[in-house]
Amino acid sequence: MTFLSHFKPAAAVAIAALMIGAGAADAKNFKIAVGDSAGSAQEATGKAFxxxxxxxxxxxxxxxxxxxxQLGSEEVTVNDAAMGTLDMSLLAINNITPYSPTVGVFSLPYVILSxxxxxxLTQGPxxxxxxxNTINDAGVRIIAWTYTGFRVLTNSKKPVKSVADLQGLVVRVPKNExxxxxxxxxxxNPTPMAWSETFTALQQQVVDGQDNPYLTVNAMKFYEVQKYITNIRYIFSIEPLIIxxxxxxxxxxDEQQMILDAGQAATQASAQFLRDSEAAIKQDLLAKGMEISDPExxxxxxxxxxxxxxxxxFYDSIGGVEKLNAVLETLGRAPVQQ
Known part of the structure; x- marks a missing residue:
């Protein structure tokens, strides 16, 4: 009589599977939620990881x-990862800010200029x-950084070259204060809206415009529903990979170190992807009929x-004006005087 013959058929099959797979039991296939589509900087970072x-x-x-x-909106995936029901997520940093406000320093307008x-900033102290802070506040760890470029403004109505030209436009923004x-x-007054709803809202003209980097505009096919681009540089889009x-x-x-090392490799690959791709994407968007303007x-x-x-x-939420000044000092710029 064999060991398995003591058990009912269903139990025997289950135990056999466990025994056969014992050597591979430690192999892992992590699920990574990605907010953007194929061709995006997020996908490039994910593939490199x-x-x-x-x-x-x-x-x-x-x-x-x-x-x-597919696994939920970017902001929702932060909560899912914190609860342990999702392994990893690639998302815009502004969607982590509600859970860990100090990362908002990277979203302050005109802080990062290249x-x-x-x-x-991201790869240093x-x-x-x-x-x-994100580990402590949100229960998730940043293991890689995606560099997607400056969030340019797109809209379907008119060229925008000045603040005055903005008036009358309905612009979608993330739910980020x-x-x-x-x-x-x-x-x-912009319209806060989930990322997953944005294309449809532009298509149906619920909103006139939005802002995102060139790589995202192209990957999400916004050229199908938007005509004009303005090269504003108010936020450099950083999109971390969290676990x-x-x-x-x-x-x-050992596994932790593999994860961290793979994240570092993905970070380097992301920077190179942006350097290699952005100029060609601009030309492609022009060829697809979009018009690009610089602000006055x-x-x-x-x-x-x-x-x-x-x-x-937002001084208080990011940890005080001294936190902003530490960033400015790192970048060789003058501190804020109060």
Whole structure:
């Protein structure tokens, strides 16, 4: 009589499966929620992470990307990861801010003025501090950074070259107080809306416009429903890859290091993806019929209104004006005087 013959058929099958798979029991396939679609900077980061994880684990571990918000809206996935019901999520940093307000320093208008500045902040001591804050506040850990570029303004109505040109436009923004208040500083009341609803709202002309980087405008096919682009640079879009902290702590030390190393590789790949892709995407959008304008006077009016009205309002939420000044000092710029 064999060992399995003591058990009823269903139980025997289950135990046999466990025995056969015992050697592979530790192999993992992580689920990664991705807000954007194929061709996006988020997807590029996700693919780079998967490739690096497979390489560093010798093929033992992998991950699967679920694009276009299949696993829920970006903001919802933060909560799901915190609860341990989702492994990882790739999302815009403004969707983490409601859970961990100090990361909002990266969303303050006109703080980050180049890709190089974004890299310096996220990959240095400030990025490490914000990662620890996010672990403490939200129960998720940032393991990689996506660099998507400046959030340019698109709309279907008219060229926008000045603050005055904004008036009368209905602009979608994320449900993020910093971004909402920035548009209010420019004299309009934007429409907060979930990312998953944005394309349809533009298509049905519920809203006239939105802002997102060139890579996202192209990946999400906004050229089908938008005509005009304005090269504002009020926010450099940073989109982290987060992992459930409870999941991370349940991994072995070796697995944790593999995750962190794969995240670092994905971060480097993201920066290169932006450098390699953005200029060509601009030309492609022009070829698809979009018109691109620069603001008058180098955005001077946009900058003045936004920094004077918005920065002081959020000093407390980001941890005090000294936190902003630490960022400015890191970037070699003058601190805020109070």
């Amino acid at each position: 998967v490739a690096a994880l497979e390489e560093k684990s010798g093929g033992k571990h992998t991950a699967t990307l679920f694009l276009n918000g 890709l190089e500045e974004a890299e310096k 400030i990025g490490e501090e914000l990662t620890q 910093i971004m909402i208040d920035t548009y209010k500083a420019w004299g309009i 459930s902290e409870s999941l991370f702590q349940g991994l072995s030390a 006077n180098g955005e001077e009016e946009f900058i003045k209104l936004a920094t004077e009205a918005v920065w002081p309002k």
